Amino acid sequence: MQLIDVGDLSLNPTMPSKQSALYSAIQEKILSGQWPTKAKLPSSRLLAQELMVSRNTVTAVYEQLKAEGYIESRRGAGFFIQLVNPESYLLTQPLDAANTAAQASQTKQTVHAKLTKTTHTLNVREKNRPFATGVPDLVAFPYRKWTRALQSHADRLAIAGQNDIQGSHNLRAALSEYLSISRSVDAPSHRIITTLGAQQALYIAMSAVLERGDEVMMENPGYVQMRKVLNRCDATLSYLPFSIENGVDISPLETFEGKAIYLTPSNQYPMGTSIDTNRRKQCIDWAVRKQRWVIEDDYDSEFQFANRPYPSLQGLAAKFYGAEANVIYIGTFSKTLLPAIRVGYMVVPESLVEKCLNIKDAIGGDTPIHVEEALAEFIRSGDYLRHIRRMRNLYQGKQQFFVEQLREKFGDHVEVLSQDAGLHVTFRWKSGPDAITVKHALAEQGITIRTLDYYCDPKAMNTMEEWIHRALVAGFGNSSREDIVTGINALAECMKA
Amino acid sequence: MQLIDVGDLSLNPTMPSKQSALYSAIQEKILSGQWPTKAKLPSSRLLAQELMVSRNTVTAVYEQLKAEGYIESRRGAGFFIQLVNPESYLLTQPLDAANTAAQASQTKQTVHAKLTKTTHTLNVREKNRPFATGVPDLVAFPYRKWTRALQSHADRLAIAGQNDIQGSHNLRAALSEYLSISRSVDAPSHRIITTLGAQQALYIAMSAVLERGDEVMMENPGYVQMRKVLNRCDATLSYLPFSIENGVDISPLETFEGKAIYLTPSNQYPMGTSIDTNRRKQCIDWAVRKQRWVIEDDYDSEFQFANRPYPSLQGLAAKFYGAEANVIYIGTFSKTLLPAIRVGYMVVPESLVEKCLNIKDAIGGDTPIHVEEALAEFIRSGDYLRHIRRMRNLYQGKQQFFVEQLREKFGDHVEVLSQDAGLHVTFRWKSGPDAITVKHALAEQGITIRTLDYYCDPKAMNTMEEWIHRALVAGFGNSSREDIVTGINALAECMKA
Numbered sequence: 004m005q006l007i008d009v010g011d012l013s014l015n016p017t018m019p020s021k022q023s024a025l026y027s028a029i030q031e032k033i034l035s036g037q038w039p040t041k042a043k044l045p046s047s048r049l050l051a052q053e054l055m056v057s058r059n060t061v062t063a064v065y066e067q068l069k070a071e072g073y074i075e076s077r078r079g080a081g082f083f084i085q086l087v088n089p090e091s092y093l094l095t096q097p098l099d100a101a102n103t104a105a106q107a108s109q110t111k112q113t114v115h116a117k118l119t120k121t122t123h124t125l126n127v128r129e130k131n132r133p134f135a136t137g138v139p140d141l142v143a144f145p146y147r148k149w150t151r152a153l154q155s156h157a158d159r160l161a162i163a164g165q166n167d168i169q170g171s172h173n174l175r176a177a178l179s180e181y182l183s184i185s186r187s188v189d190a191p192s193h194r195i196i197t198t199l200g201a202q203q204a205l206y207i208a209m210s211a212v213l214e215r216g217d218e219v220m221m222e223n224p225g226y227v228q229m230r231k232v233l234n235r236c237d238a239t240l241s242y243l244p245f246s247i248e249n250g251v252d253i254s255p256l257e258t259f260e261g262k263a264i265y266l267t268p269s270n271q272y273p274m275g276t277s278i279d280t281n282r283r284k285q286c287i288d289w290a291v292r293k294q295r296w297v298i299e300d301d302y303d304s305e306f307q308f309a310n311r312p313y314p315s316l317q318g319l320a321a322k323f324y325g326a327e328a329n330v331i332y333i334g335t336f337s338k339t340l341l342p343a344i345r346v347g348y349m350v351v352p353e354s355l356v357e358k359c360l361n362i363k364d365a366i367g368g369d370t371p372i373h374v375e376e377a378l379a380e381f382i383r384s385g386d387y388l389r390h391i392r393r394m395r396n397l398y399q400g401k402q403q404f405f406v407e408q409l410r411e412k413f414g415d416h417v418e419v420l421s422q423d424a425g426l427h428v429t430f431r432w433k434s435g436p437d438a439i440t441v442k443h444a445l446a447e448q449g450i451t452i453r454t455l456d457y458y459c460d461p462k463a464m465n466t467m468e469e470w471i472h473r474a475l476v477a478g479f480g481n482s483s484r485e486d487i488v489t490g491i492n493a494l495a496e497c498m499k500a
Numbered sequence: 501m502q503l504i505d506v507g508d509l510s511l512n513p514t515m516p517s518k519q520s521a522l523y524s525a526i527q528e529k530i531l532s533g534q535w536p537t538k539a540k541l542p543s544s545r546l547l548a549q550e551l552m553v554s555r556n557t558v559t560a561v562y563e564q565l566k567a568e569g570y571i572e573s574r575r576g577a578g579f580f581i582q583l584v585n586p587e588s589y590l591l592t593q594p595l596d597a598a599n600t601a602a603q604a605s606q607t608k609q610t611v612h613a614k615l616t617k618t619t620h621t622l623n624v625r626e627k628n629r630p631f632a633t634g635v636p637d638l639v640a641f642p643y644r645k646w647t648r649a650l651q652s653h654a655d656r657l658a659i660a661g662q663n664d665i666q667g668s669h670n671l672r673a674a675l676s677e678y679l680s681i682s683r684s685v686d687a688p689s690h691r692i693i694t695t696l697g698a699q700q701a702l703y704i705a706m707s708a709v710l711e712r713g714d715e716v717m718m719e720n721p722g723y724v725q726m727r728k729v730l731n732r733c734d735a736t737l738s739y740l741p742f743s744i745e746n747g748v749d750i751s752p753l754e755t756f757e758g759k760a761i762y763l764t765p766s767n768q769y770p771m772g773t774s775i776d777t778n779r780r781k782q783c784i785d786w787a788v789r790k791q792r793w794v795i796e797d798d799y800d801s802e803f804q805f806a807n808r809p810y811p812s813l814q815g816l817a818a819k820f821y822g823a824e825a826n827v828i829y830i831g832t833f834s835k836t837l838l839p840a841i842r843v844g845y846m847v848v849p850e851s852l853v854e855k856c857l858n859i860k861d862a863i864g865g866d867t868p869i870h871v872e873e874a875l876a877e878f879i880r881s882g883d884y885l886r887h888i889r890r891m892r893n894l895y896q897g898k899q900q901f902f903v904e905q906l907r908e909k910f911g912d913h914v915e916v917l918s919q920d921a922g923l924h925v926t927f928r929w930k931s932g933p934d935a936i937t938v939k940h941a942l943a944e945q946g947i948t949i950r951t952l953d954y955y956c957d958p959k960a961m962n963t964m965e966e967w968i969h970r971a972l973v974a975g976f977g978n979s980s981r982e983d984i985v986t987g988i989n990a991l992a993e994c995m996k997a
Contacts, residue, residue: 126664127661127664130663131661131662137662138661141657141660142657144657146654146655146657146660147655149654149655150651150654150655153870154647154650157643157646157647157651158643158644158646158647160643162840163638163643163838163839163840164627164635164638164839164840165624165627165628165632165634165635165839166839167623167624199864199865200864200865202862202863203864203865206863206864210732215712228861228862231858231862232863234862235859235863237712342663343659343661343662343868343870344868345866364728365699365703365729365731366699366703366729366863366864367695367863368696368697368699368842370696370867371840371841371842373650374868481661
């Protein structure tokens with residue numbers, strides 16, 4: 004067993020905190036291979052002494068590195084490097100995806116028949132009701148500040164004519180800084196393209212990298228709106244399976260010869276798990292080595308309550324392969340600010356910028372620039388970060404309250420599956436009514452809840468485990484504490500009936 | 501020769517003016533076939549007496565019906581119904597399109613080589629400079645009113661969440677009324693979809709009606725942005741030729757088995773001619789009889805200076821075939837208000853609404869609703885119509901001034917091709933430098949002008965008549981009178997050199 008010497012490990016004094024400096028320093032050592040796999044890390048006490056930082060700082064960083072899969076702890080023995088060396092792990096995990104699927108239990112036909120009814124479109128009122136997913140707190144938004152910012156750009160003659168198809172330069176410059184600091188994205192402004200929400204970015208990304216008929220993989224359960232994009236692109240779709248024990252299973256990539264994978268690595272939608280660094284690295288290698296693509300949808304990673312959020316997969320790829328790594332990063336202001344703002348963004352390698360702009364030009368052109376300029380001002384002034392911080396606390400409180408209420412009402416009968424993050428809670432129960440029945444009963448009481456099977460590949464429902472049909476996805480972003488109490492009481496009534 | 505009796509012709513007293521009432525009444529008689537083709541209309545004096553309206557009213561209506569191709573005048577003999585009866589004209593005009601193309605003169609290779617360089621993208625400054633096309637007067641816009649309207653909707657919690665994919669209900673209701681009154685569009689609000697500029701509408705329309713590989717026809721010269729859409733849709737593109745003498749030649753439709761045609765019937769882009777009612781009707785019949793489609797782009801028809809504008813082709817189709825006629829109507833606020841507003845709209849048959857919404861959902865979703873709500877308020881309050889009226893006068897003055905300046909500087913050497921309408925003047929000259937040379941010379945002096953060949957099918961340049969390379973398209977919307985004087989002086993210098 005190799006012991007790691009602290010050696011030349013040093014903290015960059017320009018980083019915002021000692022904790023982030025230590026995290027970066029150790030991450031560099033691991034990623035560069037200087038600290039090899041399986042080697043033992045210095046104890047937290049020793050490292051704290053050597054670097055003259057508090058032991059709490061070291062412990063927090065070790066916990067984060069562990070949560071992200073860089074290191075592992077062995078009981079009583081300390082921490083060990085877990086990240087497999089880039090050159091050595093590919094094709095080393097012969098997991099048979101077909102077998103896994105075959106072992107999956109079969110679905111009752113009655114449930115499946117009901118399911119087909121659930122894909123109808125929600126109306127506007129239903130989309131924003133308590134427990135509806137993807138809606139942030141609409142009351143806590145700083146409307147006055149925002150309106151003032153909008154107003155100061157709506158009457159500018161200089162931006163009233165035809166504008167840059169790539170989006171406001173000011174917004175791209177502000178985003179460049181924000182994404183680099185907050186999400187470790189490698190994002191110079193000339194490689195950022197603003198879009199009509201994240202949805203347009205998803206469409207542009209897929210259209211840019213796919214030829215008709217190309218194969219694509221996405222997570223199952225996964226983001227339903229992505230299936231619509233792939234359908235429009237005439238892509239052939241297959242799935243990365245999910246299990247409660249291991250999260251997203253990326254082993255099918257070993258034999259996948261398709262063109263792209265679509266991932267929500269920092270907060271899997273809707274299961275609310277993270278893909279750890281080791282698996283992220285495998286996805287990146289899969290893409291780069293054969294000129295294929297990872298589309299990273301980082302839709303609500305600003306809201307992590309238990310751990311510091313993972314840095315972006317895109318940033319990790321850039322560390323290994325530089326700016327031309329085959330990753331497209333996609334984000335949105337819909338969750339951090341308001342859905343109605345309708346601005347998203349994508350960061351692409353330079354070689355893809357022009358192609359993406361041509362697509363954006365053909366399908367709609369630039370988006371209203373006064374909104375983009377107001378966003379730029381919002382970010383630059385610090386209002387954006389302040390708002391995110393305030394919302395993080397608010398949502399953390401709501402999430403905890405939601406989970407507590409579930410526990411109080413249902414005890415062990417209900418299991419929360421999603422991590423402490425994001426704007427929704429995903430949970431399942433052991434026995435009782437199926438989710439569709441519950442959903443319809445709640446809808447009658449003015450509560451919009453999604454069944455988990457809504458997010459699953461409709462063609463492969465009969466290969467899914469049975470519990471999929473006893474699981475719900477509840478948004479809490481736009482739900483007050485009373486909404487949560489009312490909703491969970493209503494849920495309890497349904498479960499009893 | 502059949503003489504028409506005034507008969508039961510009567511004026512609808514609820515119409516805004518006697519002139520519009522008379523126009524509608526005669527149009528109905530012609531379209532219904534009650535007044536047959538080739539029959540002679542009552543004299544203007546007789547009709548004025550019978551209906552107790554002024555003779556000027558009758559003369560104006562006859563002139564408009566003549567301009568639109570419903571009737572023709574024969575010198576000294578009066579007016580005659582010209583619209584061919586719906587049942588009798590199809591396949592009666594065996595014009596050989598291939599022959600016409602073969603007769604066209606050949607293009608100098610040097611000009612063609614230069615042309616390929618001109619398709620580069622303009623930067624933002626260049627896009628809005630004097631003579632740039634498609635830019636309305638940015639100074640004359642009522643920014644204060646507009647900003648106030650925007651502001652009053654930007655802070656509304658009720659529309660801050662997820663919104664209707666079809667667009668603001670208020671805007672669709674306001675548009676329904678406006679389009680019906682101003683453009684005779686058959687447009688109930690549930691068949692209107694708001695879009696990200698007209699461009700998104702073009703993409704949605706084409707995606708909704710085309711299968712991959714389907715054939716489409718558009719005008720040549722024509723709207724370049726449409727070629728980008730068709731390229732994305734994997735459509736096979738062919739062209740309706742244009743001639744100075746006859747405008748857009750629709751005879752190729754007789755043998756065209758493709759799926760759709762894209763037209764700018766009220767102000768052909770960029771030639772600035774109109775397609776008369778007879779040819780409109782042929783296009784409609786072509787589409788309806790075999791379940792094919794006409795996409796009508798009505799991009800700046802609000803600005804007609806010489807005649808009353810044509811009613812929309814879509815409205816004509818509805819008169820004959822009802823609400824399900826195979827026409828998609830597309831319009832935009834980019835020309836009437838500002839490009840930066842980025843709102844367009846489409847009116848589709850009910851059977852196509854859901855398909856279009858699915859496409860809109862996949863490629864980007866709804867557009868910022870506070871802008872749409874502000875537009876609704878702008879239309880409802882009458883501010884929109886007042887602005888259009890004011891702009892119509894302003895643009896009419898600019899257009900006249902532009903043409904006068906051309907005449908003053910060049911006399912007969914330069915010929916204006918476009919009608920008195922829209923936001924640009926298209927003109928050609930008899931001999932001298934080619935348009936690309938002029939364009940580059942003007943660009944150096946801060947003037948952005950488009951060559952006519954920019955709008956032509958690049959693959960068929962060698963079949964075009966030679967004069968195409970001595971013609972320019974100059975926008976005057978955002979040019980002041982001084983800009984126009986400066987620009988035309990610069991043009992004169994180039995022509996001399």
